[in-house]
Amino acid sequence: MRSIINYLKEIFGTVRALLKGMGVTGYYFVHPREIVTQQYPENRATLKMFDRFKGEVVMPHDENNEHHCTACGICEMNCPNGSIEIISKIQLTPEGKKKKVIAKHIYHLGMCTFCNLCIKTCPSNAIIMEQTFEHAVFNRAKLTKVLNQPGSKLSKGDKK
Amino acid sequence: MKFNIYDLSSFTSSINQTLMENCSPFWAVTIEMVLVGIAILSFYAIVGLYLVYAERKVCAFMQCRVGPNRVGPYGFFQTIADLIKLLMKELIPIKNADKFLFNLAPFIVIIASFMALAAIPFAKGLHAIDFNIGIFYVMAVTSIGVIGILLAGWSSNNKYSLIGAMRSGAQIVSYELSVGLSLVTIVILSGSLQLSTIVEAQRDGWFLFTGHIPALIAFLVFLVAATAETNRGPFDLAEAESELTAGFHTEYSGIKFAFFFLAEYMNMFIVASIAATMFLGGWMPLHVGGWEAFNNIMDFVPPFFWYIGKTAVVIFIMMWFKWTFPRLRIDQLLTLEWKYLLPINLVNIIIMSFVVLMGWHF
Ligand code: SF4
Ligand code: SF4
Numbered sequence: 001m002r003s004i005i006n007y008l009k010e011i012f013g014t015v016r017a018l019l020k021g022m023g024v025t026g027y028y029f030v031h032p033r034e035i036v037t038q039q040y041p042e043n044r045a046t047l048k049m050f051d052r053f054k055g056e057v058v059m060p061h062d063e064n065n066e067h068h069c070t071a072c073g074i075c076e077m078n079c080p081n082g083s084i085e086i087i088s089k090i091q092l093t094p095e096g097k098k099k100k101v102i103a104k105h106i107y108h109l110g111m112c113t114f115c116n117l118c119i120k121t122c123p124s125n126a127i128i129m130e131q132t133f134e135h136a137v138f139n140r141a142k143l144t145k146v147l148n149q150p151g152s153k154l155s156k157g158d159k160k
Numbered sequence: 161m162k163f164n165i166y167d168l169s170s171f172t173s174s175i176n177q178t179l180m181e182n183c184s185p186f187w188a189v190t191i192e193m194v195l196v197g198i199a200i201l202s203f204y205a206i207v208g209l210y211l212v213y214a215e216r217k218v219c220a221f222m223q224c225r226v227g228p229n230r231v232g233p234y235g236f237f238q239t240i241a242d243l244i245k246l247l248m249k250e251l252i253p254i255k256n257a258d259k260f261l262f263n264l265a266p267f268i269v270i271i272a273s274f275m276a277l278a279a280i281p282f283a284k285g286l287h288a289i290d291f292n293i294g295i296f297y298v299m300a301v302t303s304i305g306v307i308g309i310l311l312a313g314w315s316s317n318n319k320y321s322l323i324g325a326m327r328s329g330a331q332i333v334s335y336e337l338s339v340g341l342s343l344v345t346i347v348i349l350s351g352s353l354q355l356s357t358i359v360e361a362q363r364d365g366w367f368l369f370t371g372h373i374p375a376l377i378a379f380l381v382f383l384v385a386a387t388a389e390t391n392r393g394p395f396d397l398a399e400a401e402s403e404l405t406a407g408f409h410t411e412y413s414g415i416k417f418a419f420f421f422l423a424e425y426m427n428m429f430i431v432a433s434i435a436a437t438m439f440l441g442g443w444m445p446l447h448v449g450g451w452e453a454f455n456n457i458m459d460f461v462p463p464f465f466w467y468i469g470k471t472a473v474v475i476f477i478m479m480w481f482k483w484t485f486p487r488l489r490i491d492q493l494l495t496l497e498w499k500y501l502l503p504i505n506l507v508n509i510i511i512m513s514f515v516v517l518m519g520w521h522f
Contacts, residue, residue, distance in 0.1 A: 011500065018485065025222040025484045037226045 054114040055132040057084075057107050059147040066155035067148055069126035071102040075118035083111040084118055102148050109135060110143035169285025196288050200277055207429055208422040209239040215425070215479055222483045249414035254316060257411065261315035266412065266419035268308030273426040275301040280433050281355050283443045283464035294355035295343055298434060299336075302389070305427060306332040309391075309398065309408050312420070316411040324407025327490055328391055328398030334497040335395075338385035339431075341505040345378040345512045346371070346438045349521060359442035366441035370521050374512040379439045381501055381508070383477060386431035388493070390424065393482035397490055428478060429471065436470035443467040 028034050038047060049055070061067050071088040085106040093099050105127075119127055127147065137143060175195075179188035213228065213236070220227025228235030254262065276298050281287040291297050306329060313325020349371045350358045361367075367375050388395035399407030409420045436442060443463035447455045488496065515521055 011504075021484045022480055025480065028224055029218070029221045029480075032221065034224050035221075035226055036224050039226070039229075 049131045049133065053131050053133075054116060054129045056109055056130050056135065057112065057118060057127050057147070058130045059105060059127050061149055061152055062155065064155075065149060065152045067102075067126055067152055068124045068155055069102045069105055069122075069148060070124050070154065071100050071105075072123065074121050074123060075127065078117045078121045080115060080117065081111045081113055083108040101154060105147040107145045107147050108143060109145060110140060172285050196278075200274065200288065204274065204277065204422075204426060208425050209243060211425040211429060211475065212242075212421070213239045214475070215482075218476065218479045219483045222480075243418065246418040247415055251414045251416060252411075254318075254411050257317045258315035261311045262411075263416070265308045265312035265315060266416045266423075268311065269305050269423040270308075270419050270426075272301055272303075272305035272308065273423050273430060275304075276430045277426070279355065280430070281359055281437065281442055282467055283462070286443075286464065287356060290354065290356045293353045295347065295353050295358070295434070295438070298355075298430070299340060299343065302427065302430060303332065303336055305423065308423075312412070313408040316408075318411050320404040320406075321408050321410050324398045324404045324410070328408060330490070331388055331391070331395065331397065331493060334494060335385045335388040335501075338381055338497060338501040338505055339389055341502070341509060342378040342382040342385065343434075343438060345374060345505075345509050348509065348512050348516055349375065355437055355442070359437060359444055362441035362444050364447055366439065366444070366446070368439045371512065371515070372521065374508050374515055375439065377504065377508045378512070379435070381505055382435055382439070383474070383481075385497075385501060386435065387478050387481055388497075390427040390431055390478075392424070392428060392478060394485035394487050395493060396482075396487060397493060428475060432471045432474035432478065433467070435474045436467065440470045440474075441466075442470075 040047065059067050059069060071086055073086045073088070076084045076086045085104075085108075086102065087104040087106065088100045089103040090098050091101045114129075116129065119129055135143070176188070176192065179191055182188075183191070216238070217227040217235075228238035231238040231241050253259075278288040279291055279294050279298050281290070309328045310325045313321040313323075313328070316322075346358070346367055347353060349367055350361045352358055352361070358367075362370075364370070368379055369375075371378075391398045397407075399409065401407075404410070409417055412420060443466050445455070445458040445461060445463065445466050447458060
């Protein structure tokens with residue numbers, strides 16, 4: 001007798017649990033508001049990427065066309081994929097001292113895995129992650145970018 | 161030619177008469193067979209395609225997605241595009257496969273579902289063959305499909321396929337019992353194996369209501385066992401993607417794969433229509449004995465739509481199962497059948513016989 005009661009209990013318990021599960025999916029079925037899919041090309045104007053999304057490495061410049069990169073090469077050393085190349089040049093300061101400045105900060109978007117290591121290790125916080133994501137191009141060469149703008153120089157505040 | 165949407169038997173018999181007047185009986189029957197074949201073929205294609213679409217949409221909504229929505233409005237033509245793609249795909253020949261059986265298997269599966277479709281009453285008069293053992297016939301031919309699955313697994317020369325096929329064999333052998341016994345419960349209540357009589361007997365109320373408790377239990381058991389019989393989730397061990405790549409149809413490509421795919425959805429449609437016919441009154445509108453006005457309002461909806469609506473409800477429940485429950489392990493599957501469904505079913509048959517004997521049904 002006892003085993004029969006347990007048997008029936010088991011059946012009803014299982015059915016209840018299964019119905020509960022069906023309740024959850026049924027709720028989602030009748031609540032289209034819960035849909036999380038982004039309808040991308042249609043919502044292009046309003047689409048907002050989430051905070052941690054990493055799109056591409058950029059070097060911000062201020063209004064005087066100045067950046068913070070000291071051409072130290074730390075980002076280049078830390079990149080696991082060799083996506084960064086630092087080309088520096090020697091410049092004479094007005095006081096007559098020799099100083100290394102950035103000539104080209106080359107970034108290969110096509111090789112980058114968006115690991116964020118370059119940004120974390122940059123001692124001058126010269127580069128950041130941008131949240132752009134429409135990176136498709138017809139020519140692979142276009143994925144190689146020079147991050148420092150032409151004619152830009154090191155920001156005054158950073159001079160040591 | 162008279163066309164009455166509420167009673168298609170006059171339409172079909174007028175076609176029959178016209179043919180009989182114009183040619184010899186042999187040709188008349190041949191032409192009728194071809195016509196029925198074409199009708200079932202096109203019905204098969206349309207229903208198969210749109211069930212795939214419906215499944216993808218239902219699944220998407222249950223998982224907080226939107227599903228196909230690019231090809232046509234709301235992705236309505238997505239499955240047609242998929243079919244065209246499959247038609248143009250290469251049929252890859254498998255090394256060391258048994259060529260003859262390998263090519264035969266998809267046809268067996270698809271022919272089994274075709275044959276079942278012939279005996280299903282779609283509406284009043286819209287019924288290809290009305291056997292006096294209709295439900296028995298449908299059950300018999302639907303189980304031929306498993307031979308196709310076993311052959312597919314065996315002839316592919318692939319261990320995953322073989323394991324999938326063997327699982328499917330074990331599954332069908334056990335669940336066939338539950339399907340059969342739950343239908344027997346209703347046969348006891350209706351006193352007939354002929355599908356048209358069974359539908360007619362539900363004029364004053366569907367068996368699900370008139371048979372009350374035992375019919376309800378039989379319906380639930382049938383739903384579970386039928387889901388298992390069609391190899392659908394949560395009982396899709398035969399093709400368990402995560403364990404067996406695709407199970408018995410791993411090696412199939414192109415249109416032969418599409419055959420298996422379509423047959424799976426058609427089998428779902430067939431068991432859903434059996435459920436609708438046996439438990440929910442088939443094409444019979446919702447009638448409550450004695451409520452004349454209510455019954456007359458219900459009669460306004462043509463029988464074919466009643467039939468499609470009921471089938472759709474059952475199909476939806478089966479999809480709901482699939483996208484809610486996780487897949488069972490093979491031993492759990494057999495435990496469920498032999499320790500739970502079968503004993504419940506046997507007890508239920510006794511209850512039903514008792515109810516019928518005592519006249520306790522409505
Ligand atoms: S970006 Fe940062 S780490 Fe890289 S060279 Fe410039 S200052 Fe150094
Ligand atoms: S994000 Fe990583 S991979 Fe990309 S450039 Fe920086 S260090 Fe290299």
